[in-house]
Amino acid sequence: MLICKSIRFKYDNLPEFIIPDISLKGGEELLILGRSGSGKTTILNILGGLLKPLGGEVLINGTSLYALTGNVLDKFRGKNIGIVFQKPHIISALSVVENLRLAHFFAGSDNLKLVDTYLAELGITDKKNASVHTLSEGEAQRVSIARALVNGPKVILADEPTASLDDENAQTVIQLLQSQAKKLNAVLVIVTHDQRVKAHISNRITVGGPL
Numbered sequence: 001m002l003i004c005k006s007i008r009f010k011y012d013n014l015p016e017f018i019i020p021d022i023s024l025k026g027g028e029e030l031l032i033l034g035r036s037g038s039g040k041t042t043i044l045n046i047l048g049g050l051l052k053p054l055g056g057e058v059l060i061n062g063t064s065l066y067a068l069t070g071n072v073l074d075k076f077r078g079k080n081i082g083i084v085f086q087k088p089h090i091i092s093a094l095s096v097v098e099n100l101r102l103a104h105f106f107a108g109s110d111n112l113k114l115v116d117t118y119l120a121e122l123g124i125t126d127k128k129n130a131s132v133h134t135l136s137e138g139e140a141q142r143v144s145i146a147r148a149l150v151n152g153p154k155v156i157l158a159d160e161p162t163a164s165l166d167d168e169n170a171q172t173v174i175q176l177l178q179s180q181a182k183k184l185n186a187v188l189v190i191v192t193h194d195q196r197v198k199a200h201i202s203n204r205i206t207v208g209g210p211l
């Protein structure tokens, strides 16, 4: 369960952002739409424990994210939040499977069987030992999703996951995010300016930028 209430945020050089209250149960989805510069990534980073707001609360299954600090926050994030970034954040010097094992390691998990499960579910088993730099963009984005999901997060956050993909890959990626979120009974939040995603998620809000 993800609750975000009375969040206030501003960068030094900009007016305060309007950040809507959000309340989502496991299995529910939200699409946050907005033009470039409207603060979508900022909101996602706040929901993901990466950017501390000036005020307000982000609650994940009852835990107030920003009441945690340092290592405790990092561990909580690794266990409960999976983030898919616009450009796949995977380490190009490592193979696909090494990237996934690393994510596992950082979350303090030792259930390596899940790595193979996710590779199979995302259709990239045959790329298991491939170097990341040899993957197509669609494949790299699927590895990035597998990495975000491998610890069975309660909240999945995706920042422009389809921005650099063609129509077919964009649809595959959205459907994979949705099916995996349902399976984990996780909250799924996608931020994007990509109008194609609207066809897949009916619960949506539009953000308008700084006040």
Ligand SMILES: Nc1ncnc2c1ncn2[C@@H]1O[C@H](COP(=O)(O)OP(=O)(O)OP(=O)(O)O)[C@@H](O)[C@H]1O
Pocket: 011, 012, 013, 014, 034, 035, 036, 037, 038, 039, 040, 041, 042, 043, 193
């Ligand atoms: N670290 C920062 N310091 C100062 N201003 C920032 C910082 N990060 C983002 N901004 C500004 O805040 C505004 C919102 O940025 P943000 O990246 O959240 O928007 P966005 O909607 O995700 O944009 P895009 O769709 O182009 O990725 C922009 O005007 C941006 O220039």
